[in-house]
Amino acid sequence: MSIFPELLPETTSGHSTAALGGQRFRSIDVCAGAGGLALGLEQAGFDPALLIDIREQPCETLRLNRPSWNVRCLDLLDFDPRDHHGLEDIDLLSAGLPRVQASAASNRSRGSSHELELLMATVKLAQSLRPRALLIDNVAELAVAGAYGGIREQIHDKLAQLGYRYKWFVLNAVDFQVPQDRKHGFLVALQGDLIDGFQVPSPSRQSPPTTGEALLASMASRGWAHAAEWARLADKVAPTVVGGSWERGGADLGPTGSKRAWARIGVDGGTVADEVPGPDFSWDPSLGRSGMMALTTAQVARLQGFPAEWLVAGRKTARYRQVANASPPPLAQAVGEAIVTALAST
Structure with missing residues (x-):
């Protein structure tokens, strides 16, 4: 275990940061990893009803930092929400998924890419849970590159059938006070007209530290x-x-x-x-x-x-x-706050 003793506490991870108007929302986080996405979303106003990851070390990381979180170590491909209680009325399904490679995008017919399977399993999970919002974090190219157009089309078809509208976009963590040039591609989908209240986060007015x-x-x-x-x-x-x-x-x-x-x-x-x-x-x-x-x-x-x-x-x-594979928490918080604004608009 590392407790990072040589770093000063320049930021705080307080558990109960108030969301817009003091309202808190319920989420499920899959492929949770070290908790970067979940931590940023917690700061934005989301309390996870469940977090899952396939590896023991990330699961232990989550438990060390948030003993009250419901963490399960299992494969997303084997996850059946019917086996777990308390997953009703979920506001957000979030997923910081392993990077989908362009080779998988250009060879959809094989369907053998594990990363692509996890991506589609997340969309399928939205069908089961029907959260008010869906957040997927992946490579920037997934959101914009032509090579990934076929995957985006598959996702669009499924989300449209479920009554979601969505936005793809790319953000650079450096624009949100993270001292690193790091681009992430995001999909945010919301039920019905909720998407009209969602605005892609704007860069911070402050320069990041070197x-x-x-x-x-x-x-x-x-x-x-x-x-x-x-x-x-x-x-x-x-x-x-x-x-x-x-x-x-x-x-x-x-x-x-x-x-x-x-x-x-x-x-x-x-x-x-x-x-x-x-x-x-x-x-x-x-x-x-x-x-x-x-x-x-x-x-x-x-x-x-x-x-x-x-x-x-x-x-x-x-x-x-x-x-290294985590979502930077400040970037996740910015996207989470934008989702909170949309959810709170109804």
Whole structure:
């Protein structure tokens, strides 16, 4: 378990943030992961009646942070809401789904992509639960790219049959105070005319912190003398944090292109550190990886917009996978607040 001790509590995850007019709404969150989507939605005004994920480590993460949440570790493809009590009158079904790849989109006839199966299973679940709203978070391309047009058409047909109207859109987390260039594609569907009250969130008027600003306190927490110097170099937001596969490989910050982007701000993207630099760490990026420091999982969580007190269960690689694949909570909160406005308009 990681408790992120080297990060200061710059944000708060308070359980009971009031929604519009003090009203709270009920939700179900599937493929919940580390809880980024659920946490942001909680801040927006949603209390989950149920959260599910297939992996034990994310389920433990959710339980550690919110012992009162009803967390079930099971495969979405095997989930039957009739086996669970208290799932009536759900306001929102939310899903931060594994990334649907373009290869699955262009070869619909096979229907063998697990990620695509999860996407369609979520839409099917909306048919069973009939929530007032549906939120799906995935790759930006799913919302706009021509290669995914066939999938969007399938979803449109099903939602139209169920009486939902919807919007696809792309948001960048950097526009919502997250110190990272990270685009997400969203589908928001609402029953009937509720969609008329939904407005895609507008970017924050404030600039996000740079990578250096976001991580300076943690970099200096063990006495590293060059922390401020590094922070001045890291004067831009972070590159997109890449989660990688659960099935293979250790924790690192992504493919070759991502590693080059991290190297430009003096960070070794080829691994994830166990702790931040100490007082004797010699930082010299001209030496290559040996002269650069790696980020910790806690620091990656900060770049994802998680509050410092959020716990993450498992060993280092499992913790990193959870954090890196998560929906940034501030981005989820912005979308959640827009949904709350639409739901509260009736």
